[in-house]
Amino acid sequence: MFRKTKTRLTLLNASVMFLILTLLGTSMYVYLRTAIIGQIDHAMQTRAAEYTVQRPQMGVYFSQGVAARIASIGTLSMTTSAFERAINMIVWDEELNPLTTLIPERFSPKLLEKLKGSIDATELFNVRHDGEVYRIVNIKITTDNAKRLNFISLQDSDGYIQLISDISTEIGMLNVVLGLIIIGIVFGGGLSVFAGLYLADRALVPIRSSWEKQQQFVADASHELRTPLAVLQTHTELLLRHPDHTIEQDSREISTILNEVRRMKKLVNGLLTLSQTDADKLELQMKPVSLGRLAEQVLEKVMPLASLKDINLSWHVNPNMMVNGDEERLQQLIMIVLDNAIKYTPSSGSVHLSCKVSSGYISLTVKDNGIGVAAADLPYIFDRFYRGDKGRSRSEGGAGLGLSIAKWIVLRHSGKIEASSIQHKGMKITITLPAL
Ligand SMILES: Nc1ncnc2c1ncn2[C@@H]1O[C@H](COP(=O)(O)OP(=O)(O)O)[C@@H](O)[C@H]1O
Ligand SMILES: [Mg+2]
Structure with a gap:
């Protein structure tokens, strides 16, 4: 009787739980990703601000520091404190030739080609190469600013600075988290079918019992109505056996019929009251x-x-x-x-x-x-x-x-x-x- 309802309820329960799991998992991943990438972006933008024209004081202030580091290290892996991210820098001149002394050793010519190709991008973006992921920001350097920043080779022309951060570790970690979330969702999906089945079973208990009660009520009511109906039938048949009898002669039969009708009326009234109480319709x-x-x-x-x-x-x-x-x-x-x-x-x-x-x-x-x-x-x-x-x-x-x-x-x-x-x-x- 309730098999179809149970299947439907189970499916409904399971899909709601699965949906909730998926939503939770996805929002967790998106939150984590936004937080981590946001932090990287923040660090890179802070660094980029050191080279922008809009902040001359900062530019001047940092120019000496940056220049000093270029001079002493030769290549640029700038970290101002032990906890800050390592950010590589490549300087391109107007003809898009890189200032070779600044290129980190592990940057292959192919990667450099990719970097060069994306020099016009104005937003932060990712470049994938050889299984590594780099986060990049481009900064256009004007002649004026180049002078101030003490980039000797750029002094007579415009150019670009590209800040590059290797974010492979973070992306790798995010991928592991994503994998775990997907496994969780799949596993949880399986579990939610069982949970759905259990919940459907529980939900059906009161429905089943009230259905059975109702069935019993109808069966009992019909049973109760059968007796007076049978009595009515036999006594009416008895009356019909003697069509020539007067009412007085048949008064016993007639009064039995009347009593039975009264009984039935009372019974039907009772049934009606109870069915109204069941349906909560009696105000x-x-x-x-x-x-x-x-x-x-x-x-x-x-x-x-x-x-x-x-x-x-x-x-x-x-x-x-x-x-x-x-x-x-x-x-x-x-x-x-x-x-x-x-x-x-x-x-x-x-x-x-x-x-x-x-x-x-x-x-x-x-x-x-x-x-x-x-x-x-x-x-x-x-x-x-x-x-x-x-x-x-x-x-x-x-x-x-x-x-x-x-x-x-x-x-x-x-x-x-x-x-x-x-x-x-x-x-x-x-x-x-x-x-x-
Ligand atoms: N005052 C009473 N003395 C003895 N038995 C009673 C009394 N009231 C109720 N009962 C018992 O309870 C049963 C149910 O009562 P009720 O619901 O009024 O049904 P009914 O009167 O139609 O039989 C009765 O059949 C009877 O056995
Ligand atoms: Mg009574």
Whole structure:
């Protein structure tokens, strides 16, 4: 039944997790790369600023230092402190000939060709050569600036300075990180399928159980409806057997049919209420109501029923006991409990209803000295379609829905309903609601 849903849920879960993993991995890599390359760029731009025209003081200041280093080392691998990056420098004249004394030994002619080809680039860029990666920045040197920088060979012409930093180690490290992230994503992707399966299973537990409950409800309801329908059919068939009979002659059949129709109406109403409660479609009209007064109204209604069975119905209520609730539903609740008490108490028994307030709660108790229920059955009396004595309950017109509706009403009023009973001695139902 749920296989398709489960597959879909699993796929959905797994792809969401995979997407999150990929996003996390990618942003981690991009952040790391930007941070590392950004640092390199910053170092190179700082160095480049030493040669730009826009900062004459700096230029002058550094010119002596740079010149001194060129003189003493002959080649330029400039590091001003032990922690600063090594940045190589190549100076090109106007005809794009490199100042050979400054070229580091490991720079092959092929690399120099590549460098020369990119002399017009204005932004920082990478050059790959022989498995190494270099980060480059070009600086155009004017005659003026060349003079100030003391580049003797450039003194009468324009030229270029190219700052070159070997970033192979950093790129290598970034590649290792990228590899690890990809492995993580692939591995995590595999895991996320299992996790997705597990999550789908977990998510389906409540759905499955409510589906099963619903199935059970429909099955029980149909079963309950079958009996009255069968009775209706047989009795109508009996009527049809004697078309010449008068209504008086068939009055027994007709009254059975009428009783059965009443029973069915009650059952269908109960089913409707429960299906509405399941779908959360029953709105309660909450307002302050006097529980005592409601009880009195219901008592009045059931009085004829009690006197018919010669049951002594007594009560002790106080009209000042107020609760916040739905008047109609609370009446229904009291009716269900009183109806049961009268139904399951033999003639000349007694039923007593009382109300009392204690510590913010109002408790309404209905106590009878009827047949009661066995201790083993007590936990089930609030279940749908549960009937202690099928035969008796049916003859009394119940389908086992009353107390389950009662329980729903009480719960919606933030209260609780409890039952205690001794078999053959009687039953006590206590309803507790928050007082106003
Ligand atoms: N006052 C009572 N005395 C004895 N048994 C009761 C009483 N109230 C409820 N019960 C038991 O609880 C069952 C469920 O009650 P209810 O939900 O109202 O269904 P119904 O009255 O239609 O059987 C009854 O069938 C009966 O066995
Ligand atoms: Mg009942």
